Amino acid sequence: MKLYHSPQAPNPDRVVYFLRAKGKLDAVELQEVSIMKQEHKQPDYREVSPFAQVPALVLDDGTNITESRAICTYFEGIFPEPNLMGRDPKEKALIEMWDRRVELMFFVQFAGWFRNAHPMMAPLEVPQSAETAAKSEKAARKMAERLDAHLATHDFVAADRFSIADITLYITCGFARVMKWSPHNELPNLGRWHAAMTERGFAG
Numbered sequence: 001m002k003l004y005h006s007p008q009a010p011n012p013d014r015v016v017y018f019l020r021a022k023g024k025l026d027a028v029e030l031q032e033v034s035i036m037k038q039e040h041k042q043p044d045y046r047e048v049s050p051f052a053q054v055p056a057l058v059l060d061d062g063t064n065i066t067e068s069r070a071i072c073t074y075f076e077g078i079f080p081e082p083n084l085m086g087r088d089p090k091e092k093a094l095i096e097m098w099d100r101r102v103e104l105m106f107f108v109q110f111a112g113w114f115r116n117a118h119p120m121m122a123p124l125e126v127p128q129s130a131e132t133a134a135k136s137e138k139a140a141r142k143m144a145e146r147l148d149a150h151l152a153t154h155d156f157v158a159a160d161r162f163s164i165a166d167i168t169l170y171i172t173c174g175f176a177r178v179m180k181w182s183p184h185n186e187l188p189n190l191g192r193w194h195a196a197m198t199e200r201g202f203a204g
């Protein structure tokens with residue numbers, strides 16, 4: 001299996017951290033794609049990922065899987081332990097619920113802020129929009145506060161144990177540095193949770 005990734009880019013990091021948490025990072029051949037050099041837009045990479053996005057997983061039979069969560073679902077299936085996506089219907093639903101909340105209401109909102117405000121993203125986000133950046137920043141900050149309130153009474157994001165939802169949140173907190181923002185340094189419960197996650201060492 002070959003995993004196309006871009007170091008420091010959050011969606012590829014989500015998949016790499018997930019695989020590392022499984023202890024299976026050596027099960028894939030890692031192939032780096034530079035987003036800054038726009039390698040992901042070259043015709044040979046578009047054969048792998050038609051939407052020109054990273055990460056992408058190519059199986060030994062030639063099947064291409066894109067979408068970071070779908071790649072994680074595949075890894076969960078072939079490497080079931082430790083379980084990161086739920087053991088029974090209730091756990092699966094709760095973990096998916098929180099993971100989608102973190103992804104859609106925090107990560108994607110933060111990405112909208114970054115992509116529309118940061119000069120480095122100008123070649124990729126055409127045209128950048130200050131209005132979208134402001135709306136996205138507001139939504140990301142509000143969700144960080146909601147997550148902080150949730151973590152006041154929980155040690156993990158979902159189902160009272162470590163899961164993909166923790167990985168998605170951890171990636172987003174780290175990614176926030178590109179806007180000189182550290183939600184986990186501003187919000188106490190997020191900070192306590194973040195320190196505990198760092199201690200687990202899954203981030204490598």
Ligand SMILES: N[C@@H](CCC(=O)N[C@@H](CS)C(=O)NCC(=O)O)C(=O)O
Nearest residue numbers: 009010011053054055067068069124
């Ligand atoms: N929904 C996709 C999003 C993938 C994505 O947007 N990846 C970013 C890197 S974090 C990318 O490829 N950006 C390239 C671009 O915007 O041109 C997933 O979950 O994998």
